[in-house]
Amino acid sequence: SSSRSDPLNIIEACQPLNFLLTKVTGIQEKYNRSGAVGIKDLLSPSLGSLQESVQFNYMIDIPWLVQQYPPQFRSKPLVIVHGHQRQAKMDMDVAADHYKHIKLVNAKLEIMYGTHHTKMMLLFYDIGMRVVIHTANLIEKDWHQKTQGVWISPMFPKCKTASDAKDSSTNFKQDLIQYMEAYRTPHFKSWLEKIKLHDMSSAKVHIIASVPGRHIGPAKQTWGHFKLRKILRQLGPGNSCKSWPVIGQFSSIGSMGPTKESWVYGEFTESLATTKDGGASLTMKPTLKLIYPSKDNVRTSLEGYPAGGSLPYSIKTAVKQQYMHQFWNHWKSEHRGRSAACPHIKTYTRSHPDGTSIAWFAVTSANLSKAAWGALEKKGQQLMIRSYEIGVLFLPQNYGLEKFKTLEHASEDPLAFPVPYDLPPTHYEKSDRPWVWDIPYMDKPDTHGNKWCPQ
Numbered sequence: 001s002s003s004r005s006d007p008l009n010i011i012e013a014c015q016p017l018n019f020l021l022t023k024v025t026g027i028q029e030k031y032n033r034s035g036a037v038g039i040k041d042l043l044s045p046s047l048g049s050l051q052e053s054v055q056f057n058y059m060i061d062i063p064w065l066v067q068q069y070p071p072q073f074r075s076k077p078l079v080i081v082h083g084h085q086r087q088a089k090m091d092m093d094v095a096a097d098h099y100k101h102i103k104l105v106n107a108k109l110e111i112m113y114g115t116h117h118t119k120m121m122l123l124f125y126d127i128g129m130r131v132v133i134h135t136a137n138l139i140e141k142d143w144h145q146k147t148q149g150v151w152i153s154p155m156f157p158k159c160k161t162a163s164d165a166k167d168s169s170t171n172f173k174q175d176l177i178q179y180m181e182a183y184r185t186p187h188f189k190s191w192l193e194k195i196k197l198h199d200m201s202s203a204k205v206h207i208i209a210s211v212p213g214r215h216i217g218p219a220k221q222t223w224g225h226f227k228l229r230k231i232l233r234q235l236g237p238g239n240s241c242k243s244w245p246v247i248g249q250f251s252s253i254g255s256m257g258p259t260k261e262s263w264v265y266g267e268f269t270e271s272l273a274t275t276k277d278g279g280a281s282l283t284m285k286p287t288l289k290l291i292y293p294s295k296d297n298v299r300t301s302l303e304g305y306p307a308g309g310s311l312p313y314s315i316k317t318a319v320k321q322q323y324m325h326q327f328w329n330h331w332k333s334e335h336r337g338r339s340a341a342c343p344h345i346k347t348y349t350r351s352h353p354d355g356t357s358i359a360w361f362a363v364t365s366a367n368l369s370k371a372a373w374g375a376l377e378k379k380g381q382q383l384m385i386r387s388y389e390i391g392v393l394f395l396p397q398n399y400g401l402e403k404f405k406t407l408e409h410a411s412e413d414p415l416a417f418p419v420p421y422d423l424p425p426t427h428y429e430k431s432d433r434p435w436v437w438d439i440p441y442m443d444k445p446d447t448h449g450n451k452w453c454p455q
């Protein structure tokens with residue numbers, strides 16, 4: 001149908017960046033009408049005649065997920081890739097047993113504390129396929145009142161022979177195949193053959209992914225923050241951005257080590273700050289700004305304190321890294337109508353100090369943690385990663401630009417980048433505290449009049 005609300009029109013209206021947020025219940029409709037999708041839109045018949053699909057995720061409510069598919073696609077073969085072990089794995093097996101069209105694939109997690117964090121859909125149609133890389137778990141509350149990010153590919157046509165099935169200038173197809181091969185599971189054999197038969201030349205993003213392992217040699221630059229560093233070294237901004245702040249925005253924080261130089265304002269910021277041909281470490285490090293909800297952001301959110309159930313920053317980690325306080329900035333999304341929609345999205349960018357343009361932008365499943373991005377070991381010889389993660393990197397030159405103007409400050413430009421939050425970021429006040437999920441908040445009630453008493 002030609003209506004603007006038809007999912008295909010929403011997807012086509014967001015080309016060529018194809019970067020959307022999820023619809024939020026309870027905000028003014030104008031903020032959901034364009035540049036936003038729900039899970040049913042992504043699985044809609046108007047996007048293609050679905051034949052089978054693969055869902056990679058962390059938390060999956062199988063009965064709920066099945067209901068998100070339109071009735072005519074509800075019994076098409078569905079593969080769910082997860083990383084649960086022991087009792088949680090058994091619970092998944094029991095839940096899937098009720099559906100004969102569902103097959104489970106259990107990702108190997110051989111390094112302690114790793115998670116299968118990746119959130120990706122492979123949607124196979126009759127004439128082609130789409131890849132969706134996003135940040136939402138497959139549970140109802142992740143698609144209800146949170147800010148989540150979605151990148152959806154164009155339709156990748158199916159070809160008769162593998163030689164017709166081209167890759168993109170960003171090596172999207174090669175990187176997707178390399179990521180899936182890293183699972184080392186025979187279950188992916190048929191999917192890899194299908195993927196190889198699709199023409200992905202229209203993909204304009206780079207894949208930034210993580211797989212568990214102690215990566216050395218060339219593999220060190222294949223995954224995690226060293227892949228980002230490699231791409232920015234080859235294709236990143238020039239020295240003119242040297243003074244531009246680097247920004248991280250996420251929904252959880254791991255243990256960063258005893259000092260800021262240990263990792264976050266050391267190797268991690270060096271990767272974010274990498275410029276083409278110029279060594280980030282040769283000159284002054286740029287300002288690092290970290291966007292993470294304060295206690296009050298959570299208290300005054302649509303969900304209230306329960307939003308904090310998806311912001312698992314623990315007090316025992318937080319007390320070990322008080323130096324992080326200098327980096328904290330509020331979650332603020334006035335121009336997207338989402339200041340009260342707590343972020344579960346994770347994004348990284350480099351922005352002009354005044355926020356009117358950005359040099360690159362990444363949306364990913366990866367939180368601010370060494371487990372997700374990797375940490376150097378053995379005098380920098382190896383990059384140790386614990387979890388599976390995947391995200392996409394937008395570079396202006398893949399869209400014929402030097403820089404992206406930000407949509408917030410250039411609303412008429414079709415290539416202005418729809419940054420999910422307000423730029424420049426707003427630093428915490430002295431009295432502000434980052435949200436920590438395992439301590440009580442009894443002094444002020446949240447939007448639902450409740451307090452927070454975790455135990």
Ligand SMILES: O=C(O)CCC(=O)Nc1ccc(C(=O)O)c(C(=O)O)c1
Binds near residue numbers: 059117311365367371
């Ligand atoms: O990992 C750490 O260092 C701290 C613990 C943590 O962050 N756990 C976690 C697990 C699942 C999800 C998810 O929702 O997939 C998320 C998220 O995305 O915020 C976070």
